[in-house]
Amino acid sequence: MKLAWQNIIHDRGRFSVTVLGVSFAVFLMVFQGSLLVGFLRAASRLIDASDSDIWITARGVQAFEFGTTLESRVREMAAGVPGVMEADRVCMAFAVYRTPNGKQQVVALVGADPNVGKRFPVPDVPELAGEISPDAVLYDVSDRDLIGVPALPTEVEINRHRASIERQIEGYGAFLGVPFLFTSYRNAIRYLGFGPDDAMYIVLRVGKGYSVSDVKQNLQGRLPEVDVLTRDEFARKSRMYWTIKTGAGGAILTAAVLGFLIGLVVVSQTIYANTMENIEEYATLKALGAPKSLVARIVLTQALLCGVVGSILGLLAVIPVINHAKSLISWIYMPWWLPVVMVLPSIAMCSLASIASVRNALTVEPGRVFRA
Amino acid sequence: MRKNHLMNGVIEDAGERTSNAAALNLRRRAANSAALAAVEQLEPRLLVDELKSSRFLGVESASVTFGKDGARVFALRDVSLAFERSTLSLVMGPSGSGKTTLLSLLGCLLSPDEGSVFVDDVAVNRLAETEKTAIRQKKIGFVFQAFRLFHSLSAIDNVALGFELRDPKQPQRLEMARHLLNQFGLGDKCNQEPNELSPGERQRVAVARALAGNPPILLADEPTASLDAQAGRNICQILRNQVDEHGKTVVVVSHDPRWREFADRTITLSDGQVEQEERNL
Numbered sequence: 001m002k003l004a005w006q007n008i009i010h011d012r013g014r015f016s017v018t019v020l021g022v023s024f025a026v027f028l029m030v031f032q033g034s035l036l037v038g039f040l041r042a043a044s045r046l047i048d049a050s051d052s053d054i055w056i057t058a059r060g061v062q063a064f065e066f067g068t069t070l071e072s073r074v075r076e077m078a079a080g081v082p083g084v085m086e087a088d089r090v091c092m093a094f095a096v097y098r099t100p101n102g103k104q105q106v107v108a109l110v111g112a113d114p115n116v117g118k119r120f121p122v123p124d125v126p127e128l129a130g131e132i133s134p135d136a137v138l139y140d141v142s143d144r145d146l147i148g149v150p151a152l153p154t155e156v157e158i159n160r161h162r163a164s165i166e167r168q169i170e171g172y173g174a175f176l177g178v179p180f181l182f183t184s185y186r187n188a189i190r191y192l193g194f195g196p197d198d199a200m201y202i203v204l205r206v207g208k209g210y211s212v213s214d215v216k217q218n219l220q221g222r223l224p225e226v227d228v229l230t231r232d233e234f235a236r237k238s239r240m241y242w243t244i245k246t247g248a249g250g251a252i253l254t255a256a257v258l259g260f261l262i263g264l265v266v267v268s269q270t271i272y273a274n275t276m277e278n279i280e281e282y283a284t285l286k287a288l289g290a291p292k293s294l295v296a297r298i299v300l301t302q303a304l305l306c307g308v309v310g311s312i313l314g315l316l317a318v319i320p321v322i323n324h325a326k327s328l329i330s331w332i333y334m335p336w337w338l339p340v341v342m343v344l345p346s347i348a349m350c351s352l353a354s355i356a357s358v359r360n361a362l363t364v365e366p367g368r369v370f371r372a
Numbered sequence: 373m374r375k376n377h378l379m380n381g382v383i384e385d386a387g388e389r390t391s392n393a394a395a396l397n398l399r400r401r402a403a404n405s406a407a408l409a410a411v412e413q414l415e416p417r418l419l420v421d422e423l424k425s426s427r428f429l430g431v432e433s434a435s436v437t438f439g440k441d442g443a444r445v446f447a448l449r450d451v452s453l454a455f456e457r458s459t460l461s462l463v464m465g466p467s468g469s470g471k472t473t474l475l476s477l478l479g480c481l482l483s484p485d486e487g488s489v490f491v492d493d494v495a496v497n498r499l500a501e502t503e504k505t506a507i508r509q510k511k512i513g514f515v516f517q518a519f520r521l522f523h524s525l526s527a528i529d530n531v532a533l534g535f536e537l538r539d540p541k542q543p544q545r546l547e548m549a550r551h552l553l554n555q556f557g558l559g560d561k562c563n564q565e566p567n568e569l570s571p572g573e574r575q576r577v578a579v580a581r582a583l584a585g586n587p588p589i590l591l592a593d594e595p596t597a598s599l600d601a602q603a604g605r606n607i608c609q610i611l612r613n614q615v616d617e618h619g620k621t622v623v624v625v626s627h628d629p630r631w632r633e634f635a636d637r638t639i640t641l642s643d644g645q646v647e648q649e650e651r652n653l
Contacts, residue, residue: 006525006529290509292505370475
């Protein structure tokens with residue numbers, strides 16, 4: 001096996017090219033994967049941020065951003081269903097925002113009752129009591145340029161209503177170019193011109209001892225004119241809508257799939273070429289009486305070494321790039337499992353490519369050693 | 373200068389050893405020759421029968437073709453040759469005469485379309501690929517025109533690999549490789565890579581690798597073709613010594629006429645057939 005290692009460190013140029021190929025592939029796969037995962041996450045992050053069990057939406061709503069108002073009786077009826085412990089309201093609509101310097105910007109205004117979820121960004125939660133006013137407006141730090149506030153608090157206009165921007169939050173930046181603003185439910189319906197009992201989403205929490213699916217079924221039976229979905233179902237529906245049915249999502253999905261496939265092809269081709277460059281040495285080994293298993297071990301070891309080193313370098317390169325990209329693409333996200341999920345197939349492809357190329361090494365005619 | 377000095381030293385050393393070995397060899401050749409002549413006089417068929425019965429290394433009625441249908445060419449046509457133990461046989465002939473094909477057969481690297489190949493009394497053409505590999509591993513050492521050293525390994529590692537291939541569990545392969553290289557005057561070149569060695573030194577490393585693990589048979593394909601006169605002669609002498617001092621059976625394929633004086637027997641091939649066979653006196 002010394003030959004495997006020596007071949008690698010001896011031909012540093014070839015090794016560098018091979019490792020560069022694998023690194024590029026891993027970089028591409030992880031970066032594109034982070035775009036896709038970030039996009040999927042952004043498409044359902046407000047749904048995921050709620051602590052609810054069930055979401056009630058108007059019939060046919062595909063994504064959180066495109067809800068329509070529900071009749072006020074829906075909330076009352078839902079609250080009366082056995083097992084429903086709490087029924088809160090959420091609304092979201094596009095509004096016109098005017099910055100202090102007079103610049104106009106379309107924003108997505110989100111309002112929610114305080115108990116929707118601990119992670120749901122609203123100002124009137126007990127944790128923020130005393131720090132900001134209950135009717136404050138929050139924005140994501142990544143949208144600072146679009147929101148254009150020089151300091152906090154700043155008085156702005158939303159749909160010609162006076163509003164106070166008081167706090168920056170993180171993790172809820174614009175993912176389609178339109179910044180989100182968050183405020184209390186009562187404030188939001190005032191800005192949006194909704195009636196006091198109007199809601200776009202009714203968010204339900206099911207009490208202990210009740211089955212979420214049973215309660216959901218009961219609700220659907222009593223409220224046939226609306227859609228009743230578990231939180232995960234609505235999150236999935238929203239993600240599917242943005243990923244499959246919109247051009248932006250489709251492009252990201254396609255780029256991620258292509259990135260994955262191109263990465264695998266690059267890895268395979270690189271490893272294959274590396275093996276083929278040493279084919280004469282494998283013929284000599286076979287002529288000298290090396291068993292096929294030894295030749296296979298050498299090829300596989302070289303491929304795995306290239307795969308592991310290339311993957312590590314690829315990850316070392318992509319992590320800072322993704323962190324830097326967050327300033328431009330706020331929703332890009334690399335979960336801890338993504339590098340693993342991308343590196344494993346890369347190394348597997350290194351192995352597969354080496355197995356494909358090892359066939360050439362194993363079937364190489366040892367008699368070619370007599371050709372000068 | 374140092375290299376030249378070393379080279380001269382090796383040649384002188386080899387020459388000194390050879391004077392004794394050559395005398396032995398000449399006596400043996402003469403005895404063989406006299407015996408053969410006597411046998412031929414008594415019964416001319418006996419020589420052929422003796423050769424046929426000697427199945428240490430050889431081919432019997434071997435034919436090898438390349439290509440298909442109309443483009444089919446005979447590389448060897450019904451060739452029978454036996455190579456006796458502890459002899460150095462030289463196979464000559466023009467390009468395309470079948471020399472390398474014959475060597476490939478003897479080295480279990482190729483199977484004949486017809487006929488048989490014997491290595492150490494075993495009809496190897498009937499064996500599976502893994503069994504042929506095992507025979508190459510245990511019984512045959514190869515020396516190639518292009519040296520075929522592993523470029524990333526040092527001289528000592530190349531030779532040690534020869535030991536490792538023959539006995540993967542051999543713990544002292546590095547010491548044994550060093551000893552072998554010392555024998556060939558390469559003691560101070562152990563850690564040099566092939567591209568840092570002269571062609572003659574590379575070929576000596578290749579011979580050392582071929583001898584690692586002490587295989588009884590050495591097959592050499594144009595081993596002096598890439599070497600200058602002095603280095604070539606040195607290799608001739610080294611292989612001759614392997615026959616005389618260690619009882620190896622060596623088959624050399626070469627265009628190089630210098631080999632004639634080192635060989636016990638010269639076989640000339642032409643168009644895939646044995647054209648001439650002579651025993652050197």
